[in-house]
Amino acid sequence: MTTLDTPRGPAAPARDGSRVERWYGRLDAVAFVGMLNLLVIAFTLAGGIVLGWAPALAAATACSRTRLRGDTQRLVRAFAAQWRRRFAHANLLAVPSGAALASFAVSLTALSGRPGTGALQAALAAAAAVCLAHLVLALAMDAHYELRRARCLRLSWAFLVRFPGAPLLLIATTALITAVTAFVPGLLPVLSIGVWVHLCTALCLSFYAANDRNLQGAA
Numbered sequence: 555m556t557t558l559d560t561p562r563g564p565a566a567p568a569r570d571g572s573r574v575e576r577w578y579g580r581l582d583a584v585a586f587v588g589m590l591n592l593l594v595i596a597f598t599l600a601g602g603i604v605l606g607w608a609p610a611l612a613a614a615t616a617c618s619r620t621r622l623r624g625d626t627q628r629l630v631r632a633f634a635a636q637w638r639r640r641f642a643h644a645n646l647l648a649v650p651s652g653a654a655l656a657s658f659a660v661s662l663t664a665l666s667g668r669p670g671t672g673a674l675q676a677a678l679a680a681a682a683a684v685c686l687a688h689l690v691l692a693l694a695m696d697a698h699y700e701l702r703r704a705r706c707l708r709l710s711w712a713f714l715v716r717f718p719g720a721p722l723l724l725i726a727t728t729a730l731i732t733a734v735t736a737f738v739p740g741l742l743p744v745l746s747i748g749v750w751v752h753l754c755t756a757l758c759l760s761f762y763a764a765n766d767r768n769l770q771g772a773a
Contacts, residue, residue: 584745586621586629590614591748593633601641608648611751613637616697618755647696647703651689658682686728687721688714694758713765720761727753 594614598606613636620627658678665671665678692710695701701709714721728750735746 587748587752588744589629589748590617590633590751591743591745593630594747594751595743597633597637605641605645608652609637609641609644612640612644612647612693612697614748614751615693615755616640618752619694619697619759621752622756622759643696643703644693647692647706648689650707651685651692654685655682655689658685683725683728684714684721687724690724690754691720691758691761694755695762697755698759698762713761717761717765720757723757724754727757 594610597610597613600606601609613633616636617627617629617633620632658681662675662678662682665675688710691714692706695710695713696703696706699706731746731750731753735741
């Protein structure tokens, strides 16, 4: 009887250890996206907002990719290095989508409250969502493949058209985070941006990995 009971003793510490590891992993993930959130805001302001937001998002995407691949990094140092290195490149990469998003925002603001413009506003909002999805795809593609700007923009548009499920998932993720942030505005300066960048980067990398596997299988 005792020989059957003895193996059960160490099971509880093992379960406790795995539970501690899971909680540590969750807290580490929250700390990562929180720090990423603060870095995006700080470096966006450091670039004067207009010139800072694109390299900040590009740096956040690159750092998220590093974490998702399981590689180690000193986040603040890595983010700052990526921001400096990608400053001009990211701004030029974001010009088409950024200009389109700005024009859509101005148009939606001008049409707000005007009767009979509901369908037009919905169309503009949908077009803005597609442009945002293209920007996210382009930034993730640039971080993952290190392509030339023109090719990166062209391939990200081709990917968006060929796999419409990808931008739909990115748009749904953005809408969900926006809705939660609207309900709890205090999340914006501490978590929302970091969570959005990290989730979108994870989705984009999964899209690209699946596409690479399909291309290898076809070859």
